[in-house]
Amino acid sequence: MGVLLAFCSFYSYSETTYNQSSNAAATGQQWTMTNVIPQNTGLSVTGIIYTYNVTKNPADAFTVSIQNKNASGTGFVFRSTDDWSGLPGNTIAKSVPVDNIPFKAWGDGEIATTGFGTVKNPVIIYNYKIDTCAATPVIDRSCPNYIPPTIDTPSIATDTATEEYIKEVMANKTKLETEEEKKQKELKKAAEEKKKKIEQIANKAIQNTLLTANAVAQADAFFAMNNIKGFESYSVSMPGGTYKDAVRLQDAKLPDNVKALRGNLTQQNLHKKMVEEQYKRFNNN
Numbered sequence: 001m002g003v004l005l006a007f008c009s010f011y012s013y014s015e016t017t018y019n020q021s022s023n024a025a026a027t028g029q030q031w032t033m034t035n036v037i038p039q040n041t042g043l044s045v046t047g048i049i050y051t052y053n054v055t056k057n058p059a060d061a062f063t064v065s066i067q068n069k070n071a072s073g074t075g076f077v078f079r080s081t082d083d084w085s086g087l088p089g090n091t092i093a094k095s096v097p098v099d100n101i102p103f104k105a106w107g108d109g110e111i112a113t114t115g116f117g118t119v120k121n122p123v124i125i126y127n128y129k130i131d132t133c134a135a136t137p138v139i140d141r142s143c144p145n146y147i148p149p150t151i152d153t154p155s156i157a158t159d160t161a162t163e164e165y166i167k168e169v170m171a172n173k174t175k176l177e178t179e180e181e182k183k184q185k186e187l188k189k190a191a192e193e194k195k196k197k198i199e200q201i202a203n204k205a206i207q208n209t210l211l212t213a214n215a216v217a218q219a220d221a222f223f224a225m226n227n228i229k230g231f232e233s234y235s236v237s238m239p240g241g242t243y244k245d246a247v248r249l250q251d252a253k254l255p256d257n258v259k260a261l262r263g264n265l266t267q268q269n270l271h272k273k274m275v276e277e278q279y280k281r282f283n284n285n
Helices: 160-226 231-235 258-284
Strands: 011-013 016-020 043-055 062-070 076-083 091-102 106-115 118-131
Touching: 043 062, 043 076, 076 091, 076 106, 106 118
Parallel strands: none
Antiparallel strands: 011 016, 016 118, 043 091, 043 118, 062 076, 062 106
């Protein structure tokens, strides 16, 4: 009737910490949320994972509800009901997400039943997250609303010892600020190097993809040529050796072309005559 789920382990990133509770139903089928989840500022529930066994007759009507009262009003802030009516006993496991409901809205929880049946071996787990930037005071330097702690100086008359103390405090504050700036620069440099490395890997992957696509295209073209009907005749190997000329000229000397020679002389005389006519016209003018 259900699928067994693996519980997520603790993990965190940036300004948000994720975790999960222990078994809320370890000591019974009713529990107080303050004993299950820590009362941290900025804590909200993101989901509930539960599993249990049911013992009953298949013909009997029976429902099981995992629920939490609404601490900020009436009714329930969470309720998930499983109807076992007409079904034999079995084991169920569910994961139900919720929309980041703040901890202050979660009242006492319980396993409520109707009809005839028995719930055994219940396990109720609450997944939650903590926004560390919502805490007061904010202790995470990465939070946008982080305010460095102020250093109180003694309110006594100014003298040499007090001046030296103030100088020492200011020097330590400057040192802390310098170390913080150095840390931020190192983080920025590491992020840039990581980005550059990712870009190099991406470019290399693109080049490999293009080379692979080119190789595939060449292979496809070669395969298509091999499938052209009659193309195999172009790959027939020819025997080697010497191929002798089949045509020979019988005469040792070719005769002159008399008609061509006569035509050339006629053209030459005509050109000469035209030049002389032009020359005469020039001199007469």
